[in-house]
Amino acid sequence: MNWKFVTLGHSAARYVELNRFFSVAEARLRARKRLPRMMFDFVDGASGDESLSHLNSTALDAIRLMPRVLRDVADRDLSTEIMGLQMGLPFGIAPMGMCALSWPNADRHMARAAASRRVPLCVSTAASAPLETIIEDAEGYAWFQLYADQSGDFVDELIGRAEASDYKVLILTVDVPIPSVRTRDLRNGFTFPLRWGPRQIWDFASHPHWSLASLVHAIGAGMPRPMNYATSSQGTKFVRNASRGRATWDFLKTLRDRWPAKLVVKGVQCPEDAVRINALGADAIYVSNHGGRQLNSAPTSIESLAQIRQAVGNAMPLIFDGGIRSGEHVIKALASGADFAMVGRSALFGLGAGGAGGLSDILDLISTEASAVMGLAGHQKIAEISADNLASAHHDARSQRN
Ligand SMILES: Cc1cc2nc3c(=O)[nH]c(=O)nc-3n(C[C@H](O)[C@H](O)[C@H](O)COP(=O)(O)O)c2cc1C
Structure with missing residues (x-):
């Protein structure tokens, strides 16, 4: 027997074993090891004391689902519909x-992962990467997210480009x-373009996995940069801390008139705002607190979801994000009034932990768990999930009877 070969095989198996993860929390720890601190903190960090970023997940954890029994849930289907899609x-x-x-290449990895699962990126x-390239990679499973950025002409150009590339949702x-104010970014001296100093060089050198992968990619494709700006005919430069304050009620009205397909408004938490957005003709409201990266003292996203559902009624499609770290969290969001959920950092932890394969593993882990939780809550189909799945709904019903 060739012992060198056996030892090599053993080491390779051990490497694979050490690199496997079975939850988003494990992927996050792995990503924390592999990414330069500055990059990990950019993804993981939030505003203020970062309490909201944590509360988003713990509020989801605190929700209890009622198990339902004696139902045939052997065959389950996770497909669903949102805004007719x-x-x-x-x-x-x-x-x-x-x-x-x-x-490196995260956007394009995510686009391919979205296409193969028939879900939107x-x-x-x-x-x-430019929005035109991403929708192609995503085989149409891409929605364009617009910031009403520094220059009105640039915003106008982006809307035109999204329409020309056949985006169905804006x-x-x-x-x-x-x-x-994001403390970790300040502490790390995180700026865009990156400022190079001894601290940053040491950070990169001590995380060779990420740094080498990024270097190889940069040799072929250049340093990562916001490509919708780089490909703009306006020559608008990306300014990380620029105001996106052009988004006013008047802007929303104009956008509704201009954009012919589905229009979603993201980052809504106040029920009164949601009612007004509904009245202005948006196709869906995306309840989100930006993963705790904006107003740290805002309510948790799941708290706002329930309030907004109550305010706008059942007809308005609601999309939810904020703190989703498992399939269980997805089902809880649906039971709390969402029609569709989005994962944020969970996807980036997968990428940071294992590149395209890590992303795929995370999306599969969340899907498998969502399917199991749906079955244990007594359902075969996503459309069957409702507030009745919340354990609290049953306590309330019992106390009303008493
Ligand atoms: C690294 C990073 C970059 C983000 N960039 C944007 C963005 O460009 N536009 C946007 O609408 N939201 C952005 N968000 C917010 C996410 O869309 C989403 O609301 C948030 O990540 C959800 O919370 P979660 O990460 O806890 O799941 C970003 C979030 C992260 C972590």
């Missing part, structure tokens, strides 16, 4: 700008009128 799963991928900092205005993000 058929989806393979009840969740997609939230818009995340500059996400190629978590792993929301393409950020600050994506690291998401206007409204919760970044001004930049928030």
Whole structure:
């Protein structure tokens, strides 16, 4: 027997074993090891003392689902529909700008992962690949996310480009009128373009896995940068901390008149705002607090979801994100009034932990768990999930009877 070969095989098996993860929490830890601190903190960080970012998930954890028994749930189907569009799963991928900092080519990996699962990838205005390329990779499973950015002409150009590339859904993000204060980014000296100093060089050198992968990619394709800006005919430059304050009620009205397909407004938490957005003719409201990256003292996203559902009634489609770290969280969001969910950092932790394969593993883990939880809650289909699945609904019914 060739012992060298056996030892090599053993080491390879051990490497694969060490690199496997079975939850988003494990993928996050792996990503924390592999990514330069500056990059990990950019993804993982939030505003203020970051309490909201944690509360988003713990509020989801606190929700209890009622198990239902004696039902045949052997065959389950996770496909669903939102705004008349058929989806393979009840969740997609939230818009995340500059996400190629978590792993080279992140946007295109996410686009392919979205296409193969028939779910939307929301393409950020600050994506690291041009919106035209991403919708092609995503085989149409891409929604464009618009920031009403520094220049009106640039915004106009982006809307035109999205329409010309056949985007069927436009998401206007409204919760970044001004930049928030993100302590970790300040501490790490995170700027865009990157400023190179001894601290940054040491950070990169001590995380060779990420740095080498990024270097190889950069040699072929250049440093990651917000490509919708780089390909703009206006020559508009990306300014990370620019105001996105052009998004006003008047802007929304004009956009509704101009955009012919589905229009979603993202970053809504106040029930009164939601009612007004509904009245202005949006096709869906995307309940989100930007993963705790904007107003740290805002309510948790799941709290706002229930309030907004109550305010707008059942007809208005609601999309939800904020703190989703498992399939269980997806089902809880649906039971709390969402029609569709989006995962944010979970996808980037998968990429950071294992590149395209890691992303795929995370999306599969969340799907498998969502399917199991749906079955244990007594359902075969996503459309059957309702507030009746919340354990609290049963307590309330019992106390009303007594
Ligand atoms: C690295 C990063 C970049 C983001 N960039 C954008 C963006 O460009 N546009 C946007 O609407 N939301 C952006 N978001 C917010 C996400 O769309 C989403 O609301 C949030 O990540 C959900 O919370 P979660 O990460 O806890 O799941 C970003 C979030 C992260 C983590």
